[in-house]
Amino acid sequence: MNAKLTLTSNDGQKFEVEKEVALQSQMIKGMLEDIQSAASVPLANVNGQTLAKVVEYCKFHYEATKKGDTQKTKAAIKKWDKAFLNVEQSVLFDLILAANYLHVESLLQLTCQAAAKLICNKTTQEIRDMFNIENDLTAEDEAQLLSEIEWKFE
Amino acid sequence: MPGAEILRLGADPLAHVLQCLDADSLARLCCTCRELRAASENPSLWEAFARDRWFHVHTASFAGPVDESTDGSPTNVSNARTSTAYAVVNWKRLFAEENGWEPLRLRHTAQQQHGPPNFGTGVALALQPVWLPSGATNCDGGSLPASKDDGDLLLAVGKPNCVELWHVSPAAFTQGFTSGATSAASHAGGAGGSCSGINQQSRGSSGSNNRGDKGGTSLPGTCCGDQGCGTGAVQSISNLLALDDGAASFAWVSCEGPPGGRGANTTTPASSGGGGGEGGPSGAALSALGGPGRISPTAAATAAASAAAAAAAAGAAAPAAPDEAATSAAAPPLTLAVGTHSGRVIWTQYEAQEAAGPQLPSSVHRRSGRLRVLSTTACGSNGQLAELHVLPATSGAAGAGTGAGPSVGAGGAGGAAGAGVGGILAALQRAGTRSAVQLFDVATQRHLATVRDPFESHHFVCCRPAAAATTAVDPHVLLVGSVHSAICGRCAGAPLPSLCNHKSRTATAALSTLDVRCGGLTQRFGLQHRSLYPRLATAREHYVFTSHAGTALEVYDRRAMSVPLYSRARLPSWPLVKEELLGEEEEGGEGEEEEGGEGEEEEDLEEEPLGGWQEGPAPVLNRHCGLWLEANDDVLLGRADNGTLWLWDLSTTLGWARGPDRSGIWHYWDERAPWQHQTDEEALGDELLVEVAAARDGNGAGGGGSSLAAAAASVGVDQGGAAPARRPSAWPLGGPICLGWMASGGITSMTVLASGVGPSPAFFSLGLGDRMRMCVVGSAMAGV
Numbered sequence: 005m006n007a008k009l010t011l012t013s014n015d016g017q018k019f020e021v022e023k024e025v026a027l028q029s030q031m032i033k034g035m036l037e038d039i040q041s042a043a044s045v046p047l048a049n050v051n052g053q054t055l056a057k058v059v060e061y062c063k064f065h066y067e068a069t070k071k072g073d074t075q076k077t078k079a080a081i082k083k084w085d086k087a088f089l090n091v092e093q094s095v096l097f098d099l100i101l102a103a104n105y106l107h108v109e110s111l112l113q114l115t116c117q118a119a120a121k122l123i124c125n126k127t128t129q130e131i132r133d134m135f136n137i138e139n140d141l142t143a144e145d146e147a148q149l150l151s152e153i154e155w156k157f158e
Numbered sequence: 159m160p161g162a163e164i165l166r167l168g169a170d171p172l173a174h175v176l177q178c179l180d181a182d183s184l185a186r187l188c189c190t191c192r193e194l195r196a197a198s199e200n201p202s203l204w205e206a207f208a209r210d211r212w213f214h215v216h217t218a219s220f221a222g223p224v225d226e227s228t229d230g231s232p233t234n235v236s237n238a239r240t241s242t243a244y245a246v247v248n249w250k251r252l253f254a255e256e257n258g259w260e261p262l263r264l265r266h267t268a269q270q271q272h273g274p275p276n277f278g279t280g281v282a283l284a285l286q287p288v289w290l291p292s293g294a295t296n297c298d299g300g301s302l303p304a305s306k307d308d309g310d311l312l313l314a315v316g317k318p319n320c321v322e323l324w325h326v327s328p329a330a331f332t333q334g335f336t337s338g339a340t341s342a343a344s345h346a347g348g349a350g351g352s353c354s355g356i357n358q359q360s361r362g363s364s365g366s367n368n369r370g371d372k373g374g375t376s377l378p379g380t381c382c383g384d385q386g387c388g389t390g391a392v393q394s395i396s397n398l399l400a401l402d403d404g405a406a407s408f409a410w411v412s413c414e415g416p417p418g419g420r421g422a423n424t425t426t427p428a429s430s431g432g433g434g435g436e437g438g439p440s441g442a443a444l445s446a447l448g449g450p451g452r453i454s455p456t457a458a459a460t461a462a463a464s465a466a467a468a469a470a471a472a473g474a475a476a477p478a479a480p481d482e483a484a485t486s487a488a489a490p491p492l493t494l495a496v497g498t499h500s501g502r503v504i505w506t507q508y509e510a511q512e513a514a515g516p517q518l519p520s521s522v523h524r525r526s527g528r529l530r531v532l533s534t535t536a537c538g539s540n541g542q543l544a545e546l547h548v549l550p551a552t553s554g555a556a557g558a559g560t561g562a563g564p565s566v567g568a569g570g571a572g573g574a575a576g577a578g579v580g581g582i583l584a585a586l587q588r589a590g591t592r593s594a595v596q597l598f599d600v601a602t603q604r605h606l607a608t609v610r611d612p613f614e615s616h617h618f619v620c621c622r623p624a625a626a627a628t629t630a631v632d633p634h635v636l637l638v639g640s641v642h643s644a645i646c647g648r649c650a651g652a653p654l655p656s657l658c659n660h661k662s663r664t665a666t667a668a669l670s671t672l673d674v675r676c677g678g679l680t681q682r683f684g685l686q687h688r689s690l691y692p693r694l695a696t697a698r699e700h701y702v703f704t705s706h707a708g709t710a711l712e713v714y715d716r717r718a719m720s721v722p723l724y725s726r727a728r729l730p731s732w733p734l735v736k737e738e739l740l741g742e743e744e745e746g747g748e749g750e751e752e753e754g755g756e757g758e759e760e761e762d763l764e765e766e767p768l769g770g771w772q773e774g775p776a777p778v779l780n781r782h783c784g785l786w787l788e789a790n791d792d793v794l795l796g797r798a799d800n801g802t803l804w805l806w807d808l809s810t811t812l813g814w815a816r817g818p819d820r821s822g823i824w825h826y827w828d829e830r831a832p833w834q835h836q837t838d839e840e841a842l843g844d845e846l847l848v849e850v851a852a853a854r855d856g857n858g859a860g861g862g863g864s865s866l867a868a869a870a871a872s873v874g875v876d877q878g879g880a881a882p883a884r885r886p887s888a889w890p891l892g893g894p895i896c897l898g899w900m901a902s903g904g905i906t907s908m909t910v911l912a913s914g915v916g917p918s919p920a921f922f923s924l925g926l927g928d929r930m931r932m933c934v935v936g937s938a939m940a941g942v
Binding site: 093094097100101104112113116117119120123124125126127128131132135136137138139140141145146149 | 162163164165166167168170171174175176177178179180183186187188189190191192194195
């Protein structure tokens with residue numbers, strides 16, 4: 005039977021996962037290498053809701069990896085990832101932050117691409133509206149930007 | 159307004175997101191607020207941004223012709239594969255805004271047809287062009303009228319018994335090559351009054367499928383004195399310099415200091431064009447002046463005196479007054495080094511003069527000139543000097559002559575203007591298995607040293623300066639190619655014996671570096687081939703291009719020579735005529751295995767279609783696929799023996815166009831290519847198919863009825879709805895984007911390619927042979 009590890013979020017929620025699942029996080033892996041007897045890992049920068057999603061992601065990918073690297077598996081993973089990222093914008097950014105903190109490279113790549121996809125093919129104003137960005141550029145800034153990358157407005 | 163979600167990501171996660179954006183989205187995002195602008199001002203992002211931009215423009219440029227419809231809106235009439243994503247880029251407008259982005263638009267400009275192939279009847283066998291800025295040389299006719307495009311192309315053409323100089327106006331590349339050689343023809347005693355000897359066929363826009371002998375405007379050669387025959391863009395001066403032993407190669411040198419003898423200082427050398435084919439019969443050479451190193455005018459009163467004397471000697475109609483000559487002679491004299499078939503270097507000085515004559519219409523080009531012999535230098539051996547290259551002295555290098563002095567001989571020791579500032583003229587002397595590189599000091603015009611391959615079983619077959627004359631990097635290094643001497647009997651009698659690959663597999667060719675400061679080889683790299691086409695090309699300081707019997711193009715990086723960066727085994731070829739097929743069948747099969755393991759591509763030749771391009775790599779035949787390569791920093795041109803010219807765009811492969819300061823790395827920019835999930839061979843096959851399709855449609859990549867086919871296949875358009883990424887793909891090593899090909903085969907010809915804009919490359923290529931067999935005997939590129 006695989007060893008278990010307890011991950012504790014910053015709001016006190018605990019998630020018991022197999023050690024191999026948790027080892028997808030390079031941060032946790034490094035921590036366990038330092039403290040081999042650790043059975044609980046406190047994660048101060050991740051809240052419970054986000055950690056639950058991260059654990060879900062790691063579990064699925066760990067199981068999928070065990071099944072083998074077939075085309076069917078790849079397609080299934082791709083489909084699952086797509087559904088996994090069907091979340092609100094704030095959750096997506098939380099996942100990016102968590103993946104960056106936990107150093108889960110595949111999750112970071114996946115979420116960053118999803119965020120980039122939100123931005124693609126949108127105008128400047130649409131991006132501002134989508135992310136609630138306040139335009140703090142002065143007229144001089146805008147003129148300079150215009151001169152630098154004039155072609156993008158064609 | 160609540161805080162922006164994206165702004166709480168912090169620097170690192172935000173950078174990850176930005177890296178996933180395409181160029182347009184990144185630009186738009188950075189325009190939203192100051193914080194995102196600051197995050198986007200990551201140099202690496204912007205560099206990729208710029209590259210992406212350049213790539214898109216190129217993609218649009220060569221995806222296919224964009225026709226302006228009657229309402230002014232661009233309509234892409236090319237294939238649908240390339241019209242979906244990038245056709246929206248108005249690249250014509252971008253280039254028209256003078257923002258420095260210039261597309262490569264080489265076009266077929268001219269083709270000179272000689273008579274029946276005959277090595278001994280005045281057929282030019284080598285060439286090298288160079289740009290000559292207006293007023294750059296001493297002139298006996300006063301100030302030359304400034305050319306509207308600031309300079310001419312000076313082309314030295316070698317014949318078996320003489321050297322000719324051709325002045326080519328930049329207008330020739332836009333108006334087509336026609337002659338106005340009234341004055342020159344009369345100087346030379348050339349025929350006049352008729353254009354009958356000139357092939358005046360115009361190459362139509364659909365000429366891409368023609369064999370070369372069916373198209374092409376003509377260069378005038380030495381005939382045509384009819385004023386009304388054209389724009390006078392080319393002036394031919396024949397029989398300028400009689401040579402008993404014929405010219406095999408040339409090198410232009412711009413010298414400061416006392417002209418007319420020893421003691422000149424090299425300032426701006428022009429790379430030499432090659433001589434005749436390796437081991438080929440004696441013939442002639444073609445060279446031109448200008449090129450990468452433009453002549454910088456400097457005061458030289460002695461040159462004025464020389465010019466005046468030259469004017470008197472020439473008996474010009476309007477001799478210049480001394481003060482006029484002094485005014486006009488503001489540039490250092492130009493020296494043309496001529497390598498002969500008997501191992502001599504003849505140093506001549508070029509003296510420009512105005513083509514006087516009130517009868518000349520204003521449109522006629524009015525330049526002419528002559529060559530005056532300064533001295534002759536022997537090297538102790540009478541083998542053919544097949545290649546001449548000038549290794550310039552630079553201030554940083556303290557003059558190769560000086561540095562070479564202690565080791566390789568006199569090296570700048572003498573000479574009135576000496577001071578050790580001179581260049582080295584390196585000549586490849588082909589003498590069977592004892593080929594050597596002969597080094598001459600330009601300043602003193604003396605022979606310095608003979609360098610042979612220290613491996614007794616190898617001999618040199620080609621050489622090339624490691625860097626362009628304009629770069630200060632390794633000006634004293636010569637790259638030398640050598641092959642094993644165990645050449646089989648059949649190949650030994652062929653025009654290119656170095657392409658023999660019937661040797662032991664251990665008898666590999668090699669590339670070596672020759673440092674003229676120490677007069678010997680300093681590095682040696684074994685290649686993965688037994689054969690080596692006797693022509694090397696270099697670009698951007700450290701990239702080396704080679705061609706082999708079974709591999710059309712291979713790219714090496716001098717910083718890591720262990721494996722080639724890129725290798726292109728075979729290129730599509732013209733279908734063989736029936737007789738040739740039969741001949742190949744009879745000859746083929748014996749020992750003609752492909753290098754690099756392409757032998758499995760062999761096909762049944764009888765089933766190959768005739769009358770059109772073969773779709774896909776050519777079958778293995780009893781014929782090499784080596785290319786005569788010429789390159790500058792942005793363009794690589796290769797001419798096959800069947801006359802096909804291949805053009806690769808290096809700017810899209812190596813980064814921004816032009817400039818060794820932006821060398822970049824050999825990287826395949828387009829990771830979104832539609833074949834990214836295909837194997838390498840599949841991808842190449844697709845690419846070639848599109849090239850062929852474009853060619854069949856007559857889609858010229860350049861303007862003016864070019865037969866240069868667009869090679870849209872090299873660029874991908876499949877965005878597929880996913881966020882395009884700039885991250886390096888799994889594509890391990892990419893190749894240059896092949897812009898297309900141009901068929902220019904046929905009977906002995908000189909083909910001229912030129913860009914439509916600015917001082918971009920002009921490419922001259924000489925072929926010799928008949929329809930059945932043809933070999934490239936010289937190619938050269940001028941301009942940057």
